[in-house]
Amino acid sequence: MGLHDRKPSEIKRLLKSFGHAGEGIKDAFLHERNFQIHCFLGAAAAAAGAVLGISPVEWFTVIGFSCLVLSLELVNTAIERTVDLVTEEIRPLAKAAKDAAAGAVLVSAAGACLAGLIIFVPKLIKFIIF
DSSP states (O other), X not given: OOXXXXXXXXXXXXXXXXXHHHHHHHHHHHHOHHHHHHHHHHHHHHHHHHHHTOOXXXXXXXXXXXXXXXXXXXXXXXXXXXXXXXXXXXOHHHHHHHHHHHHHHHHHHHHXXXXXXXXXXXXXXXXXXX
């Protein structure tokens, strides 16, 4: 069944779900400092890629890591807010959930940083020398 075979109400529900996703991204961008930082760093990496002329595989890596970090930051935000909604007390399991989610962001950001160094440092050296 293709998109054209669907009922108008299903298409409206699909579009509404995209709207909700957009609201979540907008809210994270407006209220989460780390999400803002990751957006800035992703944009900086894209600008550097454009200036330095990175290859299609390198673009795939930069875009992939940027999306991974931002996605995990959104999941981290969702977990933190859910835990805060459930309890205001400091509880070991709540702390463990928040710490694990933050750790996932850290692991992906470290991978992105390492990939960025591998991609950009040689190009920057060539750019500066020539």
